[in-house]
Amino acid sequence: MQRREFNQLLNDILKPHTIKDFCPNGLQVEGKNEIKKIVTGVTASQALIDAAIAQKADAILVHHGYFWKGESQPITGIKKRRIGALLANDINLFAYHLPLDVHPEIGNNAQLAKLLDIEIEAGLEPIVNSVAMKGHLKTPLSGEEFAKKIAKVLNRTPLTSLVRAAKIESIALCTGGGQGYIDLAADQGIDAYLTGEASEQTIHSSREQNIDFFAAGHHATERYGVKALGELLAQEHGFDVTFIDIDNPV
Known part of the structure; x- marks a missing residue:
């Protein structure tokens, strides 16, 4: 082409x-x-x-x-x-x-949600093409159980702030450096927030607003959109595509 x-x-x-x-x-x-x-x-x-x-x-x-x-x-x-x-x-x-990030099928958020059995329902922001999304776990899990699932699926142990006794049902997410959206998720009464990175203030937001927090790595949460895009190009358009994962602990 x-x-x-x-x-x-x-x-x-x-x-x-x-x-x-x-x-x-x-x-x-x-x-x-x-x-x-x-x-x-x-x-x-x-x-x-x-x-x-x-x-x-x-x-x-x-x-x-x-x-x-x-x-x-x-x-x-x-x-x-x-x-x-x-x-x-x-x-x-x-x-x-x-x-x-925002593509509804092959985007980073959509692909990460699929891997972790999250059903996306809407954007977290009240705008078209919200970068952060919200939804629910298909099977409610405790914070500890969800952290173990992240570690198994992404091969990356997440940084966590687990403050709730109840199981997680509702969850918001934004791959990469989306830690700033935790306050918007808390304002909407969501049980947990998942992203790639954490800032110093993120943990205080989690503790003071009673919302579980998971940071699974910027790179680890954003492997899957470009991989899915490449697979689409290969399957539907006949390109020779190779995904190469250059590991990054951040």
């Missing part, structure tokens, strides 16, 4: 024009025109680029790309080395941030 067609296909699936983001979504670094072999991963790190070069990929598709608002603009240091490697090997870089 030609680069322009591929970019349009991704935009048709993820609809980046419907959500305001902190980075450009879509093609970020231009490479060869014909795209057949794709490597997917969470972040466009040097390790992922090197793996894609080894696989002779035509394109890399990630959740965390480049050119974030507020970052230093000069192309120096690791930015120069990463972009230089892409250009030298004629590899396209496509990145989708929030559009890949």
